[in-house]
Ligand SMILES: Nc1ncnc2c1ncn2[C@@H]1O[C@H](COP(=O)(O)OP(=O)(O)OP(=O)(O)O)[C@@H](O)[C@H]1O
């Protein structure tokens with residue numbers, strides 16, 4: 001029985017992730033999906049909580065008809081590259097091969113002796129969570145880049161409103177920081 005590991009932040013889950021996971025599922029019997037930066041939420045780079053990202057993955061994998069066994073494991077960042085792969089090994093069930101398109105992740109696992117497969121990329125120009133978050137902030141269409149079940153879930157939790165509010169807050173804070181300091185006259 002062969003098990004694969006795939007790590008992403010899934011902010012949000014998009015069609016590129018699902019294509020990548022279809023490839024991973026075709027190569028192994030079981031897949032461990034590590035949810036990276038699990039401690040992060042409510043920022044422009046990481047707007048969604050781990051539980052929301054889990055819900056998106058469950059719904060999207062169900063929609064795609066992925067019927068193999070998978071495990072969803074939250075992985076908070078440790079910001080310590082030299083021991084990150086060992087840390088991940090301590091947090092997830094045993095695995096035989098790592099699938100990734102992230103060169104740092106590939107390097108850190110290869111250096112620990114793991115087999116690493118660089119999975120194919122699909123339309124990275126638009127199938128990227130950064131592009132989807134940008135479109136959400138700027139009010140452009142983003143729904144076609146994610147599975148239908150994920151678009152529905154994001155609407156349910158008012159995800160776009162959250163991202164826009166985060167962008168507004170950031171803009172407001174930046175303006176306040178740039179405003180000249182007024183010294184009161186006595
Ligand atoms: N378009 C894509 N096609 C195939 N795999 C992808 C695609 N986009 C991301 N991945 C894979 O997903 C994993 C990273 O997940 P992540 O959630 O960080 O995606 P991302 O879209 O690059 O996110 P962000 O833009 O927020 O950094 C990597 O292993 C990467 O190879």
Ligand SMILES: NC(=O)c1ccc[n+]([C@@H]2O[C@H](COP(=O)(O)O)[C@@H](O)[C@H]2O)c1
Pocket residue numbers: 007008009010035036037038076077078079080081082084102104105
């Ligand atoms: N030192 C660390 O904490 C470390 C190192 C490499 C990857 N990671 C995490 O793994 C995930 C990789 O996913 P991305 O491909 O989205 O970057 C991210 O959450 C990233 O923060 C963390």
